[in-house]
Amino acid sequence: MDNTVLEFNSVTFSYSGPDNDTKILDSLDFRVQEREFVSIIGASGSGKSTLFRLISGLEQPSIGEILINGNYLTNRLGHVGYMPQQDLLMPWRTIVENAALPLQINSYRKDEARKQVTALLDEFGLSGYENRYPGDLSGGMKQRVSFLRTILTGAPVLLLDEPFSALDAITRLSMQEWLMEQWEKRKKTILFITHDVNEALYLSDRIFVFNQTPVHALEEIKIPMKRPRNLKDLNRPEMIALKDRLLDQLRLKVKP
Amino acid sequence: MKIWREYTLTISLLFILVFFWEVTARIINMAFILPSPTAILVKLWELKVVLIAEHLPATLLIIFIGLAISILLGVGLAVSMNQSKIIEKAFYPLIIFSQMVPTVALAPIFILWFGYSIWSKVLVTVLITFFPITINTYDGLRSGSKELKELLLTMGARKKDIFFIVNVPTALPHFFSGLKVAVTFSVIGAAIGEWLGAQAGLGYFSRRMMTQFDGAGVFAPIILLSVVGILLFLLVKWIENKSLKWRQSQ
Numbered sequence: 001m002d003n004t005v006l007e008f009n010s011v012t013f014s015y016s017g018p019d020n021d022t023k024i025l026d027s028l029d030f031r032v033q034e035r036e037f038v039s040i041i042g043a044s045g046s047g048k049s050t051l052f053r054l055i056s057g058l059e060q061p062s063i064g065e066i067l068i069n070g071n072y073l074t075n076r077l078g079h080v081g082y083m084p085q086q087d088l089l090m091p092w093r094t095i096v097e098n099a100a101l102p103l104q105i106n107s108y109r110k111d112e113a114r115k116q117v118t119a120l121l122d123e124f125g126l127s128g129y130e131n132r133y134p135g136d137l138s139g140g141m142k143q144r145v146s147f148l149r150t151i152l153t154g155a156p157v158l159l160l161d162e163p164f165s166a167l168d169a170i171t172r173l174s175m176q177e178w179l180m181e182q183w184e185k186r187k188k189t190i191l192f193i194t195h196d197v198n199e200a201l202y203l204s205d206r207i208f209v210f211n212q213t214p215v216h217a218l219e220e221i222k223i224p225m226k227r228p229r230n231l232k233d234l235n236r237p238e239m240i241a242l243k244d245r246l247l248d249q250l251r252l253k254v255k256p
Numbered sequence: 257m258k259i260w261r262e263y264t265l266t267i268s269l270l271f272i273l274v275f276f277w278e279v280t281a282r283i284i285n286m287a288f289i290l291p292s293p294t295a296i297l298v299k300l301w302e303l304k305v306v307l308i309a310e311h312l313p314a315t316l317l318i319i320f321i322g323l324a325i326s327i328l329l330g331v332g333l334a335v336s337m338n339q340s341k342i343i344e345k346a347f348y349p350l351i352i353f354s355q356m357v358p359t360v361a362l363a364p365i366f367i368l369w370f371g372y373s374i375w376s377k378v379l380v381t382v383l384i385t386f387f388p389i390t391i392n393t394y395d396g397l398r399s400g401s402k403e404l405k406e407l408l409l410t411m412g413a414r415k416k417d418i419f420f421i422v423n424v425p426t427a428l429p430h431f432f433s434g435l436k437v438a439v440t441f442s443v444i445g446a447a448i449g450e451w452l453g454a455q456a457g458l459g460y461f462s463r464r465m466m467t468q469f470d471g472a473g474v475f476a477p478i479i480l481l482s483v484v485g486i487l488l489f490l491l492v493k494w495i496e497n498k499s500l501k502w503r504q505s506q
Contacts, residue, residue: 056410078412088404092425092502101421102411135505153411 003034004070005157005189006055011064013054024050026214027064032191034156037183039192039200042210043250048193052159055191056082068157081155085162087146089134095145096121096130102153116152124148125178140171147182157189165195173231176202180229197246201225202234209249219249291471299472300479307461307480314456316484318374318446322381326438329382330389331431338397338423351390359383360448367453377449377457384445388437396430397423429503432496439488443481458484 010027024047032038040048053059054066057076065072068079081102089098096117103113121127124144134142143163150158163179164172176199183190194200200207201223209219221242225233233239274293281292291299300307333351337344363380370376400422408418450459458477465473497503 058406058409077409080410082407082410084403084407086403088401088407090404090422090425091505092428092500094502101408104421105408105411105413105417133502133505135502 004031005034005068006032006191007067007070009065009067011054011061011066013050013059013061015050023214025054025061026216028215028218030208030218030220032157032189034189035187036206037190037192037204038206038208039194039204040208040210041194041197041200041246041250044195046210046213047215048210049161052082052161052191052193055157055159056080078153079155079157081150081153081158083146083150083158083160083163085165087134087142089142089145091134094131094133095126095137098134099145099148099152101149106154117148120148120151123182138171139167140175143167143175144178147179151182151186151188157191160190160192162193162195164199172199177231179203184227197243197250198234201239201243201246202229202231207246209246211249211252221246286471288469288471291475295472296475296479299470300476303473303476307458307477311456311458311461311477312480312484314454314460315446315450315458315481318377318381318449318457319442319484319488321374322378322385322445323438323442325378325382326386326389326442327435330386330434330438331393333386333390334393334397334427337394351387354383355387359445363448363452366449372453372455376452377446377454380449381442381445385438385442388441389431389434392430392434392437393427396427399430400426429496429500432492432500436489436492436496439492440485443485443488447478447481 008028008030010029011025012023012027013025014021014023040051042048050059054061055068055076057073057079060074066076068076073079090101093101096114099117099120100108100113103116104110108116118130121130124147126141126144126148129137129141134145137145147160147163150160164175167175180203192200192203204223207221207223209221211219223242224238225236234243278292278294281287281290281295284290287295333347337347359380362383363376366376366379370379400418404422405418408421413421446457447459447462450457451463454460458481462474462477465477
């Protein structure tokens with residue numbers, strides 16, 4: 001069985017500077033299976049966001065190839081769903097208009113797009129807010145609109161770049177539970193960047209640790225927790241041991 | 257009356273200034289040099305028919321034609337410069353330079369070119385009003401967030417999508433700021449144009465009264481011009497609030 005939805009074949013990538021090039025990825029290989037939840041964890045500046053820019057097609061690899069659903073595409077733009085760190089909702093658009101953005105770009109008729117968005121609002125805890133503006137919403141709600149917008153791209157692979165980092169701890173927990181439900185229900189593959197070890201352990205099937213720059217080999221950790229999961233499962237001894245191991249690894253990276 | 261409370265200080269100050277003006281004017285007692293505010297108001301009342309029926313429409317026509325051309329020209333230039341680096345490089349310095357030229361000094365040449373027709377006045381108006389519209393709109397078009405544009409790209413957006421979804425809405429508030437400056441300038445532009453050569457209009461009337469040493473007659477159309485400027489400004493502000501409703505939720 002091969003359900004690989006995303007594949008990196010010895011991908012090398014450098015940012016070219018005025019004086020010298022900065023190598024971020026060095027012949028990196030990995031695969032992500034369909035309906036997997038993979039978290040990517042690593043110190044700031046370790047190239048996590050670059051990885052997303054490559055997958056989404058905003059950047060092209062210097063060497064190597066990126067396969068989506070087994071196809072090698074030079075123009076990957078429009079093939080994966082990307083949810084940025086800031087919600088990037090347009091303040092001049094209502095909630096429905098913001099969420100319908102990918103539909104608008106794919107030339108859906110306005111009423112058709114509206115219908116699709118409205119059908120999902122309830123599940124995203126946004127009913128009653130369809131004609132409000134982002135300025136009226138709390139941080140958690142804005143992230144839900146942003147996630148809804150990402151879902152509506154229709155892409156099977158979603159890239160979430162620290163989506164909850166700006167939220168307070170309590171909102172964050174409920175958003176994590178909510179995201180897990182949505183992921184299971186919508187049968188998506190999710191790649192998830194985070195700084196938060198607990199978040200990564202709770203949500204993921206696998207964790208990729210970015211441990212050196214340029215990234216050559218990913219340290220990969222499988223999470224031995226059955227689904228459906230409970231936040232309390234994180235208190236089990238093997239999970240605590242895993243967390244300590246992860247934290248130790250990350251601590252090594254952050255050298256003074 | 258929220259508006260009343262908000263402007264209490266302004267109105268009080270205005271009253272004090274007008275009061276001192278009245279007193280000074282009465283002490284000096286030379287109406288052809290410094291007419292008193294009451295004398296101006298009386299004059300305005302006396303001349304109301306000829307000013308409002310004959311000269312105001314002439315000036316308004318210049319203002320509206322001038323503003324319409326400025327909006328088309330300004331937005332057109334801003335969009336072209338936003339779309340093409342070559343156009344930007346060629347035009348931007350010239351647009352700045354056009355504002356270094358003293359328009360008031362140039363105006364007589366426009367009279368030579370276009371005579372006493374409306375176009376000499378329109379040209380003066382355009383020359384001073386297109387600038388704030390162009391520059392503000394241009395800056396607005398550039399101020400769209402890079403992250404947002406990249407997000408649209410990941411959704412498969414084309415250049416056209418990004419322009420209409422990101423650039424135009426972010427430019428709109430800037431455009432309105434430019435337009436607010438432009439409408440107040442337009443009144444000045446029209447008046448200067450008429451001053452230099454016209455057969456009707458508030459600016460023309462004011463100048464004619466000067467040759468007759470009628471101080472109050474000079475001021476009366478100016479009061480009317482200021483009112484036009486204020487009303488135009490409020491009109492733009494009203495349209496702005498209507499079209500940028502989302503700002504109330506910020």
